[in-house]
Amino acid sequence: MRQYSPDLTPPWKKPQPVPEVPAEPGLVVEEPGTGYCGAVIRCEAGTVTLEDRFGKHRVFPLEPRGFLLEGRVVTLVRPPAAGPARPARTASGSVAVPGARARVARAGRIYVEGRHDAELVEKVWGDDLRVEGVVVEYLEGVDDLPSIVAEFAPGPDARLGVLVDHLVPGTKEWRIAQSVTSEHALVVGHPYIDIWEAVKPASLGIAGWPRVPHGQDWKTGVCRALGWPSENTGAVWQAILKRVGSYKDLEPELLGRVEELIDFVTDSGGA
Template sequence: MQRDILDEAESSGRGLADAYPRVGATVGLQVLHRPTGLRGKVNKFTGEIVELRDPGGREHRFRNRPGAFAVDGETVTLVRPAAPTGAAAGLRRTAAGALVADHAPAKVAKASRIWVEGSHDARLLERVWGDDLRELGIVVEPMGGIDDLVERVREFEPGPQRRLAVLVDHLVPGSKETRIAEQVEGPHVLVVGHRYVDVWECVRPVSLGIAAWPQVPRGEDWKAGVCRRLGWGDPQDGWRRVLSAVDSFADLEPDLVGSVERALDALADAD
């Protein structure tokens, strides 16, 4: 995949009315992304994110907005396709929005890996992408932080059949995380992430029944500070609330969804 242009499409829904025909985003559907003029076929659809494959084979991601796409010259809103029937009835939709075989045999794990910062990140990925990970034979491993990431990547010895994707919290310009990421990225190592302080914050407030995540001053333990301000008890109690609020990708912020999808794409075709 050549690029991720989620941010380029951030404003694609501004000023667009909500009353457009609804069209199921089936894989292979030919569409036009109206804000950028890019034409391509739907390659993946997660509800909030639409991935198109252009005629040259490049993949592009856009946020799904009402009226952001056109089909056969008509402005539409893309929605989740209807459940498969007939020959496709042996498929089921995962919590991440993908279609997988309902009774597929377990696959041998690939040498490639997805590394995440901690056990909470790993549990969240399993909650939403567990079926997809097993379908692809990809294992997720928690690192316990990224301070020693450079050395760990060196020891892993990435290669064409042994790729590595690293999911990082707070991957924003100028951050410690970004500086470390720049030292390890390469042809067989992809570092993706989100802008939030912790993976908890990637769960949408509406899914938790709160107005917004509270602001915690720098220097105060973030999880403990959040739990105090929300009356959630200790961080263990808070984590149980966070995890139980997630049923599918729709409960997560697009930053995290897009990053995990990029990681899966990068590792899926490694033999």
């Protein structure tokens, strides 16, 4: 006598196995019972929290076959435990030092040409500079650099580094830099007319920095060419600065020069 299985469900009606998908943050799924669609915010023991496009949160149980992913039934599961965390990085790309206190300021200093330069250096290299105890000040131009360097009197225990805009051979800035450079005073620069140009255009959503006719104020000309408010270049700069998240938003010609100055001022000769 033939033995029949007590399960008389036709094969095509039997539940088919479905994939298990880790509920990683950002994964967008739908709970079919309610039609609620949202991105995973967190996944805890037995539950998952979703956020819809209006920012509202809702908690659902982690049940087998409980969600739709791109129209397909899936089972959400808790993501595997994270492995060893990668070292945190500062905005400059250096390995962050958790809990590090700011070092007592060195006698050495880094001078930059203007306030905007100082703010950009602080935004990207601030954490590094505090760990190293390096203070950044600004000059408001380079015309008075010779007298400033003379008054500072750089030496083995008090090195001076200076960052200059538009440091191109043959220019006024280049001649001034040459006149003050010494064993304990280093003047470097980038080729840009203004520090604004050291920010990558792609980071600001523009095709490139416009050319401004000679004799016209560069910042004003740039704002007019790009349709930015030219009557308040300070506010425009603050908007630019907000788009700078790390060294990746800056041109290599600036990155190398700032790193060079930090190395020079923090060298054993200036400790």
